[in-house]
Amino acid sequence: MYLRSRSTGFTLIELMIVLALVAILAFVALPGSRMIIESNRQTSLTNSMLGLLNYARSEALRRSEPVEITPAGDRFIASIFAGGGTTPIREIESPSGDASIDRVDGGGSDLVFAASGRSNAAAPVRYRVCGASGRDGTVIRVNRGGQISTEPATEACP
Numbered sequence: 001m002y003l004r005s006r007s008t009g010f011t012l013i014e015l016m017i018v019l020a021l022v023a024i025l026a027f028v029a030l031p032g033s034r035m036i037i038e039s040n041r042q043t044s045l046t047n048s049m050l051g052l053l054n055y056a057r058s059e060a061l062r063r064s065e066p067v068e069i070t071p072a073g074d075r076f077i078a079s080i081f082a083g084g085g086t087t088p089i090r091e092i093e094s095p096s097g098d099a100s101i102d103r104v105d106g107g108g109s110d111l112v113f114a115a116s117g118r119s120n121a122a123a124p125v126r127y128r129v130c131g132a133s134g135r136d137g138t139v140i141r142v143n144r145g146g147q148i149s150t151e152p153a154t155e156a157c158p
Contacts, residue, residue: 041097099132
């Protein structure tokens with residue numbers, strides 16, 4: 001009696017079907033993963049700016065000296081006023097990708113936290129954090145009392 005042994009591998013057609021399914025899944029998942037990465041970059045940038053503002057306010061209170069937040073290109077720097085000059089104490093990194101932070105309240109001067117922790121601005125200071133796609137930005141708001149909060153952006157990001 002002659003027994004025929006069966007091969008236990010994949011046929012070419014089975015392999016082609018699996019590759020087609022993987023390609024379809026990758027095509028569907030890729031745009032969604034880009035949006036997740038962009039959202040994470042925007043959240044990270046928002047948290048960095050919040051951290052800088054909170055740190056600057058707490059240092060102004062701790063040192064009983066004014067602390068200034070200034071833009072430096074695409075970064076922001078917290079500096080103390082000492083001996084007639086400013087000394088940087090912390091800065092946030094440049095945004096990765098096409099994310100950006102812009103001051104949107106129209107105030108021309110830099111934000112300064114006084115020794116009491118209050119803002120020097122006559123009106124609330126607003127920074128807009130935007131991602132690469134320009135949608136769903138976040139606004140960081142610093143009121144005159146120095147309190148810092150976030151809210152969704154009502155105006156479109158550039």
